[in-house]
Amino acid sequence: METTRILCLKNGPYEMTGDLSIVDANGKTVSSEGIRTYHLCRCGGSQKKPFCDGTHSRIHFQSE
Numbered sequence: 001m002e003t004t005r006i007l008c009l010k011n012g013p014y015e016m017t018g019d020l021s022i023v024d025a026n027g028k029t030v031s032s033e034g035i036r037t038y039h040l041c042r043c044g045g046s047q048k049k050p051f052c053d054g055t056h057s058r059i060h061f062q063s064e
């Protein structure tokens with residue numbers, strides 16, 4: 001059975017794994033076929049939202 005997992009990485013992004021698609025506010029699919037793991041920004045600082053671009057490290061994002 002296929003499962004989807006969302007893992008909150010400490011002081012970092014959400015790691016999403018599984019058979020999923022990511023759709024933006026305009027209805028455009030922004031995920032790619034064949035890719036099963038994505039890192040989504042939760043610090044608010046990424047320039048590539050909804051994806052993490054590593055900014056969380058530079059701004060010392062704290063998840064707690």
Ligand code: FES
Pocket residue numbers: 012013014040041042043044045046051052053054055056057
């Ligand atoms: S969580 Fe990585 S850039 Fe926001």
